[in-house]
């Protein structure tokens with residue numbers, strides 16, 4: 001016996017009800033019966049003249065990848081795009097979305113995290129302003145029958161019966177999609193044509209027969225900032241951070257591994273430096289207000305968990321990692337954190353410091369990967 005959706009064969013997770021078996025492994029995404037006939041409705045939309053518009057021009061490498069993605073889709077290849085943080089990877093799929101919509105294909109753009117899906121929707125809506133776009137995330141359903149859907153990966157189960165000819169998945173290396181076989185199987189069930197996966201931190205094991213495309217340059221052409229590692233005992237790290245904050249006199253995000261570190265460190269830094277410091281984590285309130293305040297210069301420092309590792313852009317921000325040896329700071333997380341710095345053309349470079357009491361393999365791999373990307377000539 002096997003679940004037709006998540007391929008679970010573990011009998012302990014197959015339950016019997018009214019003489020039929022259903023799967024408990026993927027029950028969170030509504031019940032699937034083991035013998036359930038599975039049909040999909042592959043109806044196309046009528047072809048239409050859709051054109052996207054941007055108020056800036058794509059860089060040469062963005063244009064190259066954009067064209068390659070259309071070519072891969074025309075030839076029925078899946079694509080995997082490794083695009084470094086701040087290289088503008090959302091816009092490189094617009095040409096492809098336009099192509100698919102013009103053919104009448106159904107298109108989905110999905111992303112793991114709910115906090116980022118609304119911003120993604122806004123960017124796509126600005127580019128494709130003349131068409132209806134669906135937006136679906138936990139607690140919100142809008143235009144669910146539209147030809148183009150923007151959603152979180154958790155909501156993909158709603159589209160298993162219809163499916164998409166083109167699926168674009170951003171941040172495939174991020175929690176909760178990464179390492180979650182149920183979400184990945186649902187993704188594959190929804191994909192009745194070809195997919196494009198986008199990420200900033202691919203490792204070799206992520207490649208599964210797709211065409212690999214690499215964008216190693218940020219749109220402004222500057223190198224990615226390489227983290228500076230400082231090996232130092234925990235007891236000195238707070239003093240060192242205070243010293244750096246006072247020396248730089250710039251906006252800083254200090255990343256900590258655990259929620260309980262946030263308020264303690266924020267208090268210490270505030271009393272040592274007399275700067276305006278706030279805490280951000282999944283359990284804190286006013287996170288968006290505090291982010292805005294940092295952007296506007298109304299506060300100086302945010303102490304945050306890895307909640308802010310992705311999707312935020314703050315002009316001229318510097319970052320420091322506290323207790324960098326912690327397991328939560330794996331290679332992918334550290335690369336994302338370093339990627340917060342130097343995103344704007346007005347300040348294309350900046351400081352990334354990792355304070356750690358030992359040299360871990362994650363730190364070593366993060367620094368190597370960033371140096372390799374800077375040296376690559378693609």
Ligand SMILES: [Zn+2]
Nearest residue numbers: 003006023026
């Ligand atoms: Zn299942």
